[in-house]
Amino acid sequence: MIPERHLNIAVLMLFFAVPAWALIMDEPFTITLATRAAILALAATGLNIALGLGGLVSLGHAIFFGIGGYAMGVLAFHAQTYTPMQLGGFEIAGTKSMPVIWLVALVASGIAAVLVGLLSLRTSGVYFIMITLAFGQMFYYFAISWRAYGGEDGLSIYVRNDFPGLNTLDPIQFFGLCATLLCLALLVFWRLARSPFGLALGAARQVPQRVETVGLDPVRLKLVAFVLSGMMTGLAGALFADLNRFVSPTMFSWQFSGELIVLVILGGVGRLMGPLIGAGLFVTLEHVLGDITDFWHVILGAILLVIVLFARGGVVGLFCGKARPDA
Amino acid sequence: MSLLEIRDLTASYGVTQALHGVDLSIDAGEIVALMGRNGMGKTTTVKAICRIIASEGTLRLGGTDLHRLPSHRAARLGIGLVPEGRRCFRDLTVSENLVATARPGEWTQARVEELLPKLGQRRDQRAASLSGGEQQMLAIGRALMTNPRLLILDEATEGLAPLVRQEIWQAIAELGHSSGMAILVIDKALREMARIASRAVILERGRSVWSGRMDALDEETARRLIGV
Numbered sequence: 001m002i003p004e005r006h007l008n009i010a011v012l013m014l015f016f017a018v019p020a021w022a023l024i025m026d027e028p029f030t031i032t033l034a035t036r037a038a039i040l041a042l043a044a045t046g047l048n049i050a051l052g053l054g055g056l057v058s059l060g061h062a063i064f065f066g067i068g069g070y071a072m073g074v075l076a077f078h079a080q081t082y083t084p085m086q087l088g089g090f091e092i093a094g095t096k097s098m099p100v101i102w103l104v105a106l107v108a109s110g111i112a113a114v115l116v117g118l119l120s121l122r123t124s125g126v127y128f129i130m131i132t133l134a135f136g137q138m139f140y141y142f143a144i145s146w147r148a149y150g151g152e153d154g155l156s157i158y159v160r161n162d163f164p165g166l167n168t169l170d171p172i173q174f175f176g177l178c179a180t181l182l183c184l185a186l187l188v189f190w191r192l193a194r195s196p197f198g199l200a201l202g203a204a205r206q207v208p209q210r211v212e213t214v215g216l217d218p219v220r221l222k223l224v225a226f227v228l229s230g231m232m233t234g235l236a237g238a239l240f241a242d243l244n245r246f247v248s249p250t251m252f253s254w255q256f257s258g259e260l261i262v263l264v265i266l267g268g269v270g271r272l273m274g275p276l277i278g279a280g281l282f283v284t285l286e287h288v289l290g291d292i293t294d295f296w297h298v299i300l301g302a303i304l305l306v307i308v309l310f311a312r313g314g315v316v317g318l319f320c321g322k323a324r325p326d327a
Numbered sequence: 328m329s330l331l332e333i334r335d336l337t338a339s340y341g342v343t344q345a346l347h348g349v350d351l352s353i354d355a356g357e358i359v360a361l362m363g364r365n366g367m368g369k370t371t372t373v374k375a376i377c378r379i380i381a382s383e384g385t386l387r388l389g390g391t392d393l394h395r396l397p398s399h400r401a402a403r404l405g406i407g408l409v410p411e412g413r414r415c416f417r418d419l420t421v422s423e424n425l426v427a428t429a430r431p432g433e434w435t436q437a438r439v440e441e442l443l444p445k446l447g448q449r450r451d452q453r454a455a456s457l458s459g460g461e462q463q464m465l466a467i468g469r470a471l472m473t474n475p476r477l478l479i480l481d482e483a484t485e486g487l488a489p490l491v492r493q494e495i496w497q498a499i500a501e502l503g504h505s506s507g508m509a510i511l512v513i514d515k516a517l518r519e520m521a522r523i524a525s526r527a528v529i530l531e532r533g534r535s536v537w538s539g540r541m542d543a544l545d546e547e548t549a550r551r552l553i554g555v
Contacts, residue, residue, distance in 0.1 A: 196426050196427055196429060199419060199423045199426055199427035200427045200428070202416070202418065202419060202423075202427070203416040203419060203424075203427050203428075206416055206417065206418060207414070207416070209379065209398075210410070210414055210416070211399075211428075212379075212397075212398040212399040212402065213377050213379065213398060213399075213402055213408045213410065214402055214407075214408075214428040214469065214470070214473050215399055215400075215402035215403040215428070215430065215473055216399055216402075216428070217397075217399045218399075
């Protein structure tokens with residue numbers, strides 16, 4: 001077993017080394033793959049707050065990813081067509097500014113997470129999974145019927161949005177942007193896990209009634225975690241839409257929620273680098289195996305089966321053992 | 328006015344009535360023993376005070392009606408519970424158990440470790456790997472970190488070695504002398520109770536049947552109502 005800190009440093013070094021190597025070798029597609037991994041890792045880090053720290057198995061996190069995506073899509077669409085949005089009698093101009101889009105994505109996904117969380121956190125276990133799934137389907141079918149923004153066909157954005165001082169169309173610069181946001185998210189997760197809030201959340205995950213007797217409200221703890229988690233995943237959705245310059249209802253699909261859970265389980269639930277390792281593996285397998293066969297998901301499924309059966313701590317658990325060995 | 332005021336408290340588990348009328352009051356700075364044989368309603372009374380189960384009657388802490396509050400709000404009002412069976416957060420370390428529940432006040436981690444030095448020595452150890460006595464001390468420390476006005480210890484020394492029991496009783500006695508906290512101790516150890524508590528309330532079949540100063544509790548009453 002190796003110390004988790006060493007593995008974390010190695011993973012981060014590899015994460016930055018791959019696009020650096022691709023830049024030198026003039027392989028922009030590899031940089032784009034690394035960017036995709038970074039964005040998926042950001043979304044999965046969001047889920048890791050709810051799932052890893054709070055024990056909330058959400059099959060509805062695609063809601064927040066989709067909201068982030070559509071925040072980008074709608075704002076950029078109005079900016080590129082020079083048509084203002086009509087909102088309750090007000091006219092609001094679109095924007096191509098990434099920081100503004102991110103802010104809108106964070107706020108919108110945060111509000112959605114409050115609403116979904118308030119209703120779904122009244123339940124637990126399989127009922128929580130089912131309610132989050134139901135909410136996800138509601139958003140999915142709403143996006144399909146939202147003709148103003150492409151309906152089932154989705155919405156194409158022709159030019160990537162702007163970030164002050166950067167050429168976002170340059171793959172390495174856009175990677176840098178996404179990687180920076182991922183590192184910030186990892187820092188938030190790391191601080192959160194060690195904060196009194198994170199510890200209380202961990203305690204609420206183990207025995208909700210026991211935290212009540214020490215004056216903590218387990219539902220409120222989980223709601224705060226769920227909202228933070230949703231906001232982070234929403235931000236990832238905005239970046240993902242910018243990466244592909246396309247948004248569609250599939251961003252809301254329950255399959256995507258499932259994929260996010262797979263990423264976290266592959267890497268290690270509740271482990272700092274679990275989502276990044278999971279996303280890296282997922283993108284690599286998707287690219288390498290996808291070239292060999294269209295049925296690459298079967299192989300991914302087999303790998304997941306092995307992980308769940310023989311390495312419950314995911315890849316991090318395989319190398320570093322349990323998250324909290326007995327001292 | 329007493330800090331904790333209970334009058335004619337009743338509570339049920341479904342159709343089975345467990346408390347038929349409990350009267351109990353504790354003043355700030357007082358240690359009161361709640362005694363009785365097994366199954367007489369001691370833990371149910373504690374659960375009612377902590378709002379873990381529903382109850383009826385008068386139940387006030389510092390003048391506030393606890394019946395109107397959910398469990399976590401009652402705890403925030405100043406009730407620190409050391410539950411039966413050393414229920415720590417097993418996956419958290421000793422230090423994390425203390426920090427996770429901390430609320431501002433005079434009880435800090437340093438002060439808890441001063442009262443219970445073993446916790447300082449085991450600071451980075453997972454709660455699950457502690458001995459029974461250490462887990463019990465951690466449960467006490469965790470309750471103190473919430474800076475309660477009323478500390479409730481439910482069978483705090485059950486199943487522990489005599490030396491560890493002594494250590495815990497010593498700590499509770501120190502607490503009683505050094506802080507203005509009201510302490511409700513549920514235990515059957517009559518000798519230890521006589522040493523640390525000023526008053527006792529004895530329950531039988533869900534009713535308080537004896538109440539008075541510890542030194543007024545004679546052997547015959549103790550044998551009949553507590554079984555010791």
